[in-house]
Amino acid sequence: xxxxxxxxxxxxxxxxxxxxxxxxxxxxxxxxxxxxxxxxxxxxxxxxxxxxxxxxxxxxxxxxxxxxxxxxxxxxxxxxxxxxxxxxxxxxxxxxxxxxxxxxxxxxxxxxxxxxxxxxxxxxxxxxxxxxxxxxxxxxxxxxxxxxxxxxxxxxxxxxxxxxxxxxxxxxxxxxxxxxxxxxxxxxxxxxxxxxxxxxxxxxxxxxxxxxxxxxxxxxxxxxxxxxxxxxxxxxxxxxxxxxxxxxxxxxxxxxxxxxxxxxxxxxxxxxxxxxxxxxxxxxxxxxxxxxxxxxxxxxxxx
Amino acid sequence: xxxxxxxxxxxxxxxxxxxxxxxxxxxxxxxxxxxxxxxxxxxxxxxxxxxxxxxxxxxxxxxxxxxxxxxxxxxxxxxxxxxxxxxxxxxxxxxxxxxxxxxxxxxxxxxxxxxxxxxxxxxxxxxxxxxxxxxxxxxxxxxxxxxxxxxxxxxxxxxxxxxxxxxxxxxxxxxxxxxxxxxxxxxxxxxxxxxxxxxxxxxxxxxxxxxxxxxxxxxxxxxxxxxxxxxxxxxxxxxxxxxxxxxxxxxxxxxxxxxxxxxxxxxxxxxxxxxxxxxxxxxxxxxxxxxxxxxxxxxxxxxxxxxxxxxxxxxxxxxxxxxxxxxxxxxxxxxxxxxxxxxxxxxxxxxxxxxxxxxxxxxxxxxxxxxxxxxxxxxxxxxxxxxxxxxxxxxxxxxxxxxxxxxxxxxxxxxxxxxxxxxxxxxxxxxxxxxxxxxxxxxxxxxxxxxxxxxxxxxxxxxxxxxxxxxxxxxxxxxxxxxxxxxxxxxxxxxxxxxxx
Numbered sequence: 001x002x003x004x005x006x007x008x009x010x011x012x013x014x015x016x017x018x019x020x021x022x023x024x025x026x027x028x029x030x031x032x033x034x035x036x037x038x039x040x041x042x043x044x045x046x047x048x049x050x051x052x053x054x055x056x057x058x059x060x061x062x063x064x065x066x067x068x069x070x071x072x073x074x075x076x077x078x079x080x081x082x083x084x085x086x087x088x089x090x091x092x093x094x095x096x097x098x099x100x101x102x103x104x105x106x107x108x109x110x111x112x113x114x115x116x117x118x119x120x121x122x123x124x125x126x127x128x129x130x131x132x133x134x135x136x137x138x139x140x141x142x143x144x145x146x147x148x149x150x151x152x153x154x155x156x157x158x159x160x161x162x163x164x165x166x167x168x169x170x171x172x173x174x175x176x177x178x179x180x181x182x183x184x185x186x187x188x189x190x191x192x193x194x195x196x197x198x199x200x201x202x203x204x205x206x207x208x209x210x211x212x213x214x215x216x217x218x219x220x221x222x223x224x225x226x227x228x229x230x231x232x233x234x235x236x237x238x239x240x241x242x243x244x245x246x247x248x249x250x251x252x253x254x255x256x257x258x259x260x261x262x263x264x265x266x267x268x269x270x271x272x273x274x275x276x277x278x279x280x281x282x283x284x285x286x287x288x289x290x291x292x293x294x295x296x297x298x299x300x301x302x303x
Numbered sequence: 304x305x306x307x308x309x310x311x312x313x314x315x316x317x318x319x320x321x322x323x324x325x326x327x328x329x330x331x332x333x334x335x336x337x338x339x340x341x342x343x344x345x346x347x348x349x350x351x352x353x354x355x356x357x358x359x360x361x362x363x364x365x366x367x368x369x370x371x372x373x374x375x376x377x378x379x380x381x382x383x384x385x386x387x388x389x390x391x392x393x394x395x396x397x398x399x400x401x402x403x404x405x406x407x408x409x410x411x412x413x414x415x416x417x418x419x420x421x422x423x424x425x426x427x428x429x430x431x432x433x434x435x436x437x438x439x440x441x442x443x444x445x446x447x448x449x450x451x452x453x454x455x456x457x458x459x460x461x462x463x464x465x466x467x468x469x470x471x472x473x474x475x476x477x478x479x480x481x482x483x484x485x486x487x488x489x490x491x492x493x494x495x496x497x498x499x500x501x502x503x504x505x506x507x508x509x510x511x512x513x514x515x516x517x518x519x520x521x522x523x524x525x526x527x528x529x530x531x532x533x534x535x536x537x538x539x540x541x542x543x544x545x546x547x548x549x550x551x552x553x554x555x556x557x558x559x560x561x562x563x564x565x566x567x568x569x570x571x572x573x574x575x576x577x578x579x580x581x582x583x584x585x586x587x588x589x590x591x592x593x594x595x596x597x598x599x600x601x602x603x604x605x606x607x608x609x610x611x612x613x614x615x616x617x618x619x620x621x622x623x624x625x626x627x628x629x630x631x632x633x634x635x636x637x638x639x640x641x642x643x644x645x646x647x648x649x650x651x652x653x654x655x656x657x658x659x660x661x662x663x664x665x666x667x668x669x670x671x672x673x674x675x676x677x678x679x680x681x682x683x684x685x686x687x688x689x690x691x692x693x694x695x696x697x698x699x700x701x702x703x704x705x706x707x708x709x710x711x712x713x714x715x716x717x718x719x720x721x722x723x724x725x726x727x728x729x730x731x732x733x734x735x736x737x738x739x740x741x742x743x744x745x746x747x748x749x750x751x752x753x754x755x756x757x758x759x760x761x762x763x764x765x766x767x768x769x770x771x772x773x774x775x776x777x778x779x780x781x782x783x784x785x786x787x788x789x790x791x792x793x794x795x796x797x798x799x800x801x802x803x804x
Contacts, residue, residue, distance in 0.1 A: 181353075
């Protein structure tokens with residue numbers, strides 16, 4: 001039973017990792033006043049770019065860097081449409097998801113053709129800071145990117161609440177007219193926020209291809225981007241609460257994997273649906289009084 | 304030397320010339336009024352000065368040297384600050400954060416240090432605000448002081464105030480005027496945008512009048528009179544609407560009995576409100592916004608169910624009745640937010656038919672011809688400057704309000720409920736709306752007027768009820784009420800024991 005719980009906790013942290021990156025990325029976008037529905041595509045793009053770059057250069061960390069830069073470019077593209085041109089945020093976000101998914105698949109075929117089994121690389125090794133100590137050892141046996149994701153949560157809070165860029169992001173997300181009148185460049189701040197957000201999302205995708213799977217498959221993101229959109233509401237747009245949302249979803253996800261192997265006589269789809277059902281219930285409870293940044297979905301244009 | 308000089312400023316919006324070769328100058332240490340009706344071009348001119356708009360042609364000089372102002376940041380850099388009519392504050396942030404927004408140096412933001420700096424500045428300029436307070440929790444007057452502090456903190460030498468008193472109660476206006484007077488002594492120059500004559504005559508040194516985008520002239524306060532300013536402003540001598548004589552009170556047409564209601568947040572918005580409005584009278588409700596006026600109109604319109612109490616139109620009880628039942632019972636409504644009272648994408652004709660759609664229905668389909676005919680008739684009767692087929696969102700505020708008036712008043716309702724009927728309208732449209740309301744009174748309707756404009760309440764009402772924190776704190780006859788007395792009651796400072804009716 002102990003190994004069951006220890007394994008569950010370790011798996012929870014692993015499953016939560018891409019969600020932390022993705023949700024923090026979305027948090028930066030939304031706190032600046034832009035709903036970025038490009039998240040699913042940006043994560044997919046990050047997974048592909050990271051994989052391809054690591055495969056080509058032989059360096060996994062160069063792969064992560066490439067994903068980060070690719071994601072920032074994706075954020076910049078979102079900024080061009082939704083901020084600079086003022087295109088409806090639903091349309092531009094979904095457009096970017098479609099575009100980046102297709103672009104990734106296009107280059108995947110150019111490079112790898114149509115392989116019968118997905119191409120793989122030697123993925124990141126897990127860190128073992130506590131070696132083989134009981135309980136604590138296996139729980140802390142995690143990828144470096146998982147450790148980094150947990151460090152990024154306080155960093156994201158600090159940037160948002162203790163830097164002037166963060167103050168500007170919060171201001172343009174709530175009242176861009178006021179920020180503009182105070183001399184804050186709304187377009188620039190939103191573009192920065194979207195680039196930070198895009199970079200984080202893409203690293204979340206790259207975690208899947210470079211660490212967890214060590215391979216790139218068509219279904220690698222599997223709706224995790226949309227889960228992040230829900231988690232942001234659960235987290236009430238607060239960086240610290242992102243952790244709880246990601247751990248909840250990660251925990252239920254890890255649990256259902258284990259329940260599937262217990263031989264309970266239920267269709268396996270029931271287990272697969274479990275994390276999403278729990279997310280919906282948690283959202284319904286936690287999100288009742290959630291109010292997002294006031295300017296989300298509103299393109300800013302000077303009169 | 305002039306602190307600001309604007310030479311031959313022209314600004315067009317499509318075919319409309321908002322500013323037509325306007326010259327304007329501001330001396331150091333003066334309070335200079337920019338006076339004109341809504342749409343005269345005052346705000347446009349100042350938005351150009353503040354870098355929010357770009358002039359099509361013309362020149363701006365600061366301290367005698369020509370400058371290019373392309374953004375508010377430029378304007379702030381030249382020592383120009385602006386306090387807009389709609390405050391530009393970020394409501395979940397603190398006062399201090401709003402003050403330093405866009406002006407904080409370096410990368411790191413240190414909340415404690417910023418609060419200290421802002422506290423120091425607030426003391427230095429004598430502005431009474433709490434720097435660590437969240438904007439959302441502040442009153443309108445406090446928010447305005449934050450705006451002024453923000454401008455001064457950014458080293459403003461010139462302060463543009465866009466209709467600063469529109470949102471204030473009389474006592475807050477006094478505080479504002481004292482603040483401006485003191486800052487002026489310290490060398491600040493102020494541009495005071497207004498369409499209220501007595502204010503301009505109280506606080507300003509010089510007055511520039513704009514009309515239809517053109518400058519009519521600049522006069523010294525000491526060389527002019529309210530009458531002359533009025534003439535310059537509207538192009539004719541007299542304006543204003545006054546009640547003619549007292550009317551004998553008839554039967555109560557609208558009876559509100561012990562209404563208690565809860566607002567969206569679950570707070571008690573109306574406590575035991577009882578009012579009678581008699582035929583042939585205007586009952587004005589004065590109060591600072593947010594004291595239950597909105598909820599009272601909602602209850603009377605059937606969009607908010609009261610927790611207890613009863614409402615009657617004549618002998619018919621309409622408590623908990625639906626909005627359409629209330630309309631059929633003989634109530635005409637002029638809603639608080641005129642944009643919420645019309646459907647923007649629908650045409651003028653369709654909006655005019657909206658409230659009594661069954662009258663325009665033949666065999667379950669709309670009779671387009673009848674709707675158009677009705678619209679043409681009302682458009683000419685109410686002097687609406689629009690075609691029946693124009694989408695209503697394209698209309699000016701005044702014309703939109705006339706559409707609402709026409710819709711509400713043409714069935715000759717027994718009871719008229721008018722909320723903020725002239726808010727944001729210019730002098731001409733305001734006069735029209737007020738005349739129409741008095742016409743209703745004179746034909747015997749009971750008119751309930753809710754307004755934050757004291758002058759309006761006082762000039763139209765036979766009786767004035769004051770609402771404060773959801774309670775009617777007193778009713779005074781229109782002829783006896785003074786602005787000071789009402790102001791005190793509106794802010795909860797005094798309870799009026801005298802009850803009439």
